[in-house]
Amino acid sequence: MSLRFSNEGPAFPEQLVDALLTGDVVFLCGAGISAPQLPLFAGLVDECVGRLGLEKNASEAESFKSYRFEEVLGSLSRRTVDPGDVTRAVVNILQEHSEDADLAHHHTILKLSRSLDNRPTVITTNFDTMLEKALWDVEGLQRAQELSFAGQDLPSPGSTDFGGIIHLHGRIADEQIGLKQTPLVVTSADYGDAYMRSGWASRFLFDLCRCKTVVLIGYSAGDAPVRYFLNVLEADRQRFPDVLPVYALDPVKARELPDARWSTLAVEPIAYEFTTDAANGDQDHSALWRDLDQLAELVVRPRTTRHAWAQTILVKNFDASDLAERDRILWLLQGRRDLWSIAIRSIEDVAWFDFLVERKVWSDQDGAWILAAWIARNLQSVDRFRVAIKWLEQFDKPFSDALARNVEQSKDLPDLWYRAWRLLAASRQRFRKDIDLHFYAMLKILRGSVVLNNDLHHAVGLITPVFKLTARELSEGSSPNRLADIFGSRWIIRGQDEASELVDALVEVPQSHVIIAIATAKLQEVVGVAVDLDAIDEHFDRNDYSVPSVEPHVQNEHHEGPVFLVQLLARLLPAATQVDRETTRSLVTTWRNLPGFLGCRLWLHALRNKVLFSGDEAIAGLVALPQNVFWHIRRELALVLRDRAADADAELVTQVEQRILTEGNSYYQHYTIEEGQVDWRGHARDSEVWLRLNMLNAAGRLSGRGSTELATIKRAREYLDRDVEERDFFGSYSYGVQAVIGDAQTIVDAGDGERLEVALQVIHSPDIRKQLGWSVYCRTDPSGAFDTLAQAELDASNAPLWGTLIGSLSFPQGDSDESRSKLVISIFEVIKPANESFLKLIIYRLADLYFSTPRQSAQALTDWWPRLFSIAVHHDSEPFDASRELAEDAINSPVGRLTQALLTDIEWCRQAGALIRPELLKSIVSVASTEGRQGVFARAVLIRDAAFILSIDGQAVTELLDAALTGESVEAAALRSVLVNQANLSSTTSRVFCKHILQGVTEIGGRDRSSRAAAAKIMAPALSIIRQEQDADHWGISLEQTDLALKKGPPALREGAVRLLAQWIHEIEGGPAEAWRTSIGRLLARWSRDRELYEKELTQHFAELAIASADAFPEALNQLLPYLTxxxxxxxxxxxxxxxxxxxxxxxxxxxxxxxxxxxxxxxxxxxxxxxxxxxxxxxxxxxxxxxxxxxxxxxxxx
Structure with missing residues (x-):
């Protein structure tokens, strides 16, 4: 593909244009860019010969004829008295011709040949300074001086500072600009040195071709630079495949006849035609420069230029556009997204889209979206409707989806057109299995004024489950015997949370008889798939278990599978019956005949409808049920008995009762009992018979024989001697996610002498509500609970009761009242005689109670501390688990609670202005010296509150904590983690434990809040030092140590540090800009420049920090830029x-x-x-x- 502006102008390859836009093109300019003001090489040689007063000899004439002009100049220099005369003549000629020259071509080149950062990057073999003068016009004298390079003093291609106007063969002086002359490459000897002996020019060009696309302009194929350089390039290209393309703008008399010599020089010619003056027959290059000017406009302002071009061309009829315009549109739209909206707004002639689709300008997905958006600009157009029909055949579902979205978003569209477009969009989805309309869109449709039959199919489809297979592990050496050995399967509903709302909406749609037929068909599909999955047999139906109740019921919550589809059928039944009773009866019959149990359950539900079925029909249906169905189905069959037996013939009722009384034993005999297994079949049979007989009794149709059997069951099964409850209708019953409230009534009702025994029975009850009864009693009447236990034995059997009571008194809400305090003291007094074997069972509860109870006015409580601490330590045999969160485990452990209580008592003494009691200071030492897991927990609490510990006068634990933090043991590492991640920051802590902090921050794990807490331990001292608030001695951590820790630490530490600085920059006095200039920026100036620490994960955080610096953003960005990627x-x-x-x-x-x-x-x-x-x-x-x-x-x- 190419970009072309005129029939006679060059067709610029797409690859070249793209490279121009990304600043990856360098123009290599010859004498032709300065013509006709300056002579071409041939004219320069002729004029030089004349000025020297010489004539060409035969050899020079032959070289001149072969375009080897440098050889002519070399020969002339050897024939003159002063070899420098030739160079001086060349300089004089060029300076004379340069006066008041037209710089239009040079301006064009400077627009085109720029790097990505807009720096002009032009290579030229010309000696003149016309490019510098053009740059002076645009960017000023200083830039022209700074960006002019010549001779061997050239910037290296590929380097960060590569750019400017680079005179490869040297430059003449220019007094106006202030440029001095450099050595010139004029003669064949000069060329030999530059390209061969020294080779600096050829090396420069080879390097250039590896990093830039080169465009030759102003040269012919025989020019000296072309010959010296490009003859070697093909070999270089074969050795180095990374060499980029080289193009040459080549004038031809006819486009079909490019200069054949280019093909031998590893160059791709871009041909353009000479423009012939009709008046005098002169030929010029105006087509080239005219089209280069247009290309320059694109390169300089691609955004506005591309928009203008696209709009100008696309508003035309397709047939009115020429080939160049079509090529341009292809280039404009191919692989880019910025002109989609222009195309959608500008195109009127649909032939444009046919052309663009044929040329595959867009992917099918993108094309479908664009075409649908164009259609949507006029949804009341017959022509566009006709076009949409054609495109629908080509783009299929992506187009219909996009069109449907546009139609739904349209406003004030008449119902006629709305219906037409909806039908069109649906026409490609009608027979597709996948359903892509979202629930919210379908809800909107169902509640709208136009609901199509296709909408109903889609809506029911959305609540129809699909199956998902899961892998199964087969034991080694065994072979699969069934599908379930190979894979598992389950039903899933997409958008399950919205399915209930969709069912509600469908029930409100008037076409209930249509929806029930659609839903029946969907149910048949689901059952058919279940049969294929071996999920249904004579005694098993997986669908049945996924639907606790066919009608809406709380037990259906959190179930997947066909539950929504079945509930829809059950809810539609009354309305559908009213509309068309016979058709509905016919559908209900199909439910009964479905494989498995679910369809039959729906049919049983329908039997309860008195409009659909008489009482005799309902009970006769039960009589005719197969044995496995009669005894498997519980809820729906029982409800038929309850609701329809009263209306049925007595003989039919007798028959069904006879089944209930006689078939149960034979049915349950088909279940086999494994050796050693309890025979449950009698219980199951009695439960099912009990439920069915109770339903007949509720209907007033239970016979004397039935009453006798019911009474017998109640006597034999005490748990059935009650009324039927809702849970009895279900094989399994879920109470859902709810707060289970304990029942304390049996304890309250018990006599004083019996209450302890009742409480012990209650806590071991299988009924969870009864289990929680003692807990409720302790909370509502803690004094009564205490009285119950006060005279009881302090042994293991009563320990759970004591634990619950103590737990109910721990951590009271609000202020502790006097009655609670007295009760706590009484508890500790009563259990005082207890031995350690009892106390260890409730040590967790006792530690909580001790910690959460004020002890200042109760000396008796503080006497318990050594005893509790000893029990907690000596009866903990668990090893320390370093994989767990130490700080969390520590503060919630018994020793952790007791250590925190100890620190609370010390703080109370200080606040009261009293001396810290010696036993408290002694206890701290004891805590810090403790062995085992509880000792680790105790030290973790002390280190967590290190700032407080170090502030205590007379404490003697610093050395103990220092020792615990030292080394490579798992305990030391875990304690260092607490120090850097959990402990509050203080200068004293930092100074005393500096070496452990510096080690701990290099050991942190994941990227979370703890990484910032750890980083703060070293960044806060560094920032304080930078701001001259404190020095390194004050913190114990120097700037150099911070630098080293950040370098040695894991990536999480550095990320935490940067995120911390992004937070602090808003908190430092003076505002973000001042904070950057005085603090943050100075601190980050020390950030490691090591490339190994160049972490892409920090890029987002560094960028946000730079932005956060507000008015200091430019300097912050400049400093942080090396770290961004x-x-x-x-x-x-x-x-x-x-x-x-x-x-x-x-x-x-x-x-x-x-x-x-x-x-x-x-x-x-x-x-x-x-x-x-x-x-x-x-x-x-x-x-x-x-x-x-x-x-x-x-x-x-x-x-």
Missing amino acids: RLHGRGSLYAIESSEAPEKFPSDTLTLLWTLFGPGCTSSLYGVPKVLERMIKAKPSIELDRRLQWLDQMALRYE
């Missing part, structure tokens, strides 16, 4: 979008966006265009920057 995966624009950076600092914002989202980024660019718009509004000239242009073209849009 392309974003991968999920990136965020929020920090930039919510800041003022796009308006205040558009250039710097662009640098940041390019660094984050430039080529190689895998994050979405969605949202970038809006930021770019803000930047352009603030600084219109930034639109010329090629980085902005690339970002704009690549960004994702949904407009």
Whole structure:
């Protein structure tokens, strides 16, 4: 594909144009760009010969004829008295011709040949300074001076500072600009040195071709630079496949006749035709420069130029466009998203879309979206409707989906057109199995004024389950005998949470008789799939277990499978019966005949409908049921007995009662009992008979024989001597997720002498409500619970009761009242005689109670501390598990509670202005010296509160904690984790435990809040030192130690540090900008420059920190830029979008966006265009920057 502006002009290859837009093209300019002001090489030689007063000899004439002009000049230099005369003549000629020259061509070249950062990058073998003069016009004298390079002093291709106007063969002096002359490559000897003996020119060009696409302009195939350089390039290309293309703009008399000599020089010619002056027959290159000017407009302003071109061309009828315009449109739209909206708004002639689709400009998915959006601009057009029919055949479902969305979003569309477009969109989905309409869209349709039959099919389909297979493990050496040995399966509902709402909406639709037929067909499909999955046999139906009740019931909650479909059928039954009784009866019959039990359950439910079936029909249906169905189905069969037996013939009722009384034993005999298994069959038979007889009794039709059998069952099965409850209708009954409230009534009702025995029975009851009765009693009447236990034995059997009572008194809500305090003291007094074997059973509860009870006025309680501590330590045989969260386990352990209580008592003494009691200080030492797991917990609590510990006068545990933190044991590492992740930051802690902090921060794990807490232990001292608030001696940690810890630590530490700084920059006095300049920036200046620590995970955080620096953003970005890389995966624009950076600092914002989202980024660019718009509004000239242009073209849009 190529970009072409005119029939006679060059067809620029797409690859070249794309490279121009990304700043990857360098123009290599010959004498032709300065013609006709300056002579071409041949004219320069002729004029030089004349000025020297010489004539060409035979050898020079032959070289001149063969275009080897450098050989002519070399020969002339050897024939003159002063070899420098030739060079001086060349310089004089060029300076004379350069006066008042037309620089239009040079301006065009400078627009085209620029790097991505807009730096002009032009290579020329010309000696003149016309390019510098053109640059002076545009960017000023200083830039022209700074960016002019010549001779061997050239910037290296590929380096960060590569660019400028580079005179490969040297440059003449220019006094106006202030440029001195450099050595010139004029003669054949000069060329030999530059390209062969020294080779500096050829090396430069070889390197250039590896990093830039080169375009030759102003040369012919025989020119000296071309011959010396490009003859070698083909060999270089074969050895180095990374050499980029080289193009040559080549004038021809006819496009079909390019200069054949280019093909031997490893160059791809881009031909254009000479323009002939009709008046005098002169030929010129105006077609080239005219089209290059247009190309330059694209390169300089691709955004506005592309939009203008697309709109100008696409508003035409397709037949009115020429080939060049069609090529241009293909290039504009291929692989880019920025012009979709232009195409949708501008095209009127549908032939444009036919052309673009044929050329595969878009993917089918994107094309379907664009075409549907174009259609939606006029949904009342017969022509567009006709076009949509054709496109639907080609693009199928993606187009119908996109069209449906557009139709639903349209406003004020007449019902006629709405119906037409909905039918069209649905026409490709009618026979498809997948259902892609979302629940919310379907709910909107069902509640609207137009509901199509197809809508009903889709809605029922949405509540129809689909099956999912799961892998099964087969034991080694065995072979599969059934499908279930190979895979498992389950039903799933997409959008299960919304399914109930959709069922409600379907029930409200007037066409109940239609919906019940559709739902019946769907149920048949589901049952058929279950049969294929071996999920149904004579005695088993997986669908049956997934539907506790065929009619809506709380027991159906949290069930998957056909439950919503079945509930819909049950709810539709009354309305469908009213509309068409006979058809509904026919459908109900199909339910009965479905394999498995579920269909039959629906049929039984229908038998309860008095309009559909008489009482005789209902009971006769029960009589005729197969044995396995009669005894398997519980709820629906029982409800038929209850609701219809009263209306049925007595003989039929007698027959069904006879089945109930006589068949149970034979039915349950088909179940086999394994050896050693309790025979449950009698219980099951009696439960089923009991339920069915109770239903007949409720209907008033239970016979004397039936009453006798019911009474017999109640006597034999005490648990059945009661009324029928709702749970009896279900094989299993769920109470759902609810707060189970204990029942304390039996304890309350018990006499004083019996209450303990009743409480012991209650806590071992299988009924969870009764189990919780003692807990309720302790909370509601703790004094009564205490009185119950006060005289009881302090042994293991009563320990659970004591534990519950103590637990109910621990951690009271609100202030502790006097009665509770007295009761706590009484509890400790009563259990005082207990031995350790009893106390160890309730040590967790006792430690909680001790910790949560004020002890200042109760000396008797503090006397318990050593005893409780000893029991907690000596009766814990569990090993320390370093994989768990130490701080969490420590504060919730008995020793942890007791250690916290100890610290609370010390703090109370200090606040009261009293001396700290010696036994408290002694206890701290005891705590810190404890062995075992509880000792680790105790030390963890002390280290967690290290700042407080170190502030206690007279404490002697510092050395003990220091020793515990030292070394490579699992305990030491775990304690260091508590120190850096949990302990509060203080300068004293930092100073005393500095070496452990510095080691601990290098050992942290995952990236979470703890990584920031750890980072704070070293970043806060560093920031304090930087701000000259305190020195390193005060913190015990120097800046150098912080540097080393960050370098040695895991990535999580560095991420935590950067995220912490992003938080602190808003909290430091003076505002974010001042914070950056005085603190954060100075601290980050010390951040490691080691490339091994160049972590892409920090890019997002560093970028957000730079943005957070507010008015210091430019300097922050400049400092952090080396640490930023392309974003991968999920990136965020929020920090930039919510800041003022796009308006205040558009250039710097662009640098940041390019660094984050430039080529190689895998994050979405969605949202970038809006930021770019803000930047352009603030600084219109930034639109010329090629980085902005690339970002704009690549960004994702949904407009």
